[in-house]
Amino acid sequence: xxxxxxxxxxxxxxxxxxxxxxxxxxxxxxxxxxxxxxxxxxxxxxxxxxxxxxxxxxxxxxxxxxxxxxxxxxxxxxxxxxxxxxxxxxxxxxxxxxxxxxxxxxxxxxxxxx
Amino acid sequence: xxxxxxxxxxxxxxxxxxxxxxxxxxxxxxxxxxxxxxxxxxxxxxxxxxxxxxxxxxxxxxxxxxxxxxxxxxxxxxxxxxxxxxxxxxxxxxxxxxxxxxxxxxxxxxxxx
Numbered sequence: 001x002x003x004x005x006x007x008x009x010x011x012x013x014x015x016x017x018x019x020x021x022x023x024x025x026x027x028x029x030x031x032x033x034x035x036x037x038x039x040x041x042x043x044x045x046x047x048x049x050x051x052x053x054x055x056x057x058x059x060x061x062x063x064x065x066x067x068x069x070x071x072x073x074x075x076x077x078x079x080x081x082x083x084x085x086x087x088x089x090x091x092x093x094x095x096x097x098x099x100x101x102x103x104x105x106x107x108x109x110x111x112x113x114x
Numbered sequence: 115x116x117x118x119x120x121x122x123x124x125x126x127x128x129x130x131x132x133x134x135x136x137x138x139x140x141x142x143x144x145x146x147x148x149x150x151x152x153x154x155x156x157x158x159x160x161x162x163x164x165x166x167x168x169x170x171x172x173x174x175x176x177x178x179x180x181x182x183x184x185x186x187x188x189x190x191x192x193x194x195x196x197x198x199x200x201x202x203x204x205x206x207x208x209x210x211x212x213x214x215x216x217x218x219x220x221x222x223x224x225x226x227x
Contacts, residue, residue, distance in 0.1 A: 041219065042118075042217050042218065042220075043157070043202060043204075043215075043217040043220075045216070048214060058214070091156060093157075102162070103215065104159070105149075105157040105158070107155060108155075108156050
């Protein structure tokens with residue numbers, strides 16, 4: 001069964017460093033998303049991406065964040081200068097259509113900023 | 115803005131039915147979802163319901179939607195120990211170009227053997 005894969009599963013970084021979280025969406029999907037879940041809190045929407053551009057983003061997704069689809073298979077989330085409060089589980093998701101009934105989520109990358 | 119609320123914990127005995135409840139605020143919600151998260155794992159879509167439906171059944175899962183009260187429930191029949199997980203309710207609104215889901219905090223279901 002096709003699945004969304006994310007690497008690494010766990011990333012530890014020092015405050016102020018840049019991190020790139022990687023995702024391989026399902027191959028025929030066109031819409032891509034990043035969500036995050038701070039420990040004990042809700043899963044929060046960060047950004048959606050379609051046709052090589054951001055289609056929607058939340059207030060959380062400030063100038064420190066960027067997304068890119070550098071090739072035909074990867075979808076990345078970059079945090080330029082990490083803060084302690086960026087520590088969270090980051091989930092990538094993809095869907096075949098923007099208004100599709102199903103968005104498939106990856107296993108998540110646990111980011112720990114120290 | 116949109117908000118989704120769930121109770122945080124539910125404990126049931128193996129073989130009993132579990133009912134997980136959720137309320138949401140956005141009356142323009144189009145789809146409502148239930149996701150399951152097992153320890154250390156990602157979010158697995160269990161089932162969803164379109165906002166013009168009242169009920170959807172899928173094997174052991176029954177979703178009930180009361181659109182008037184903005185109340186969604188997930189019933190798991192014959193609950194098994196493998197059903198122990200966190201269950202997230204999520205809503206999707208159909209605003210112009212809106213693709214985002216709003217999640218609740220999740221209900222941790224513990225199944226007692």
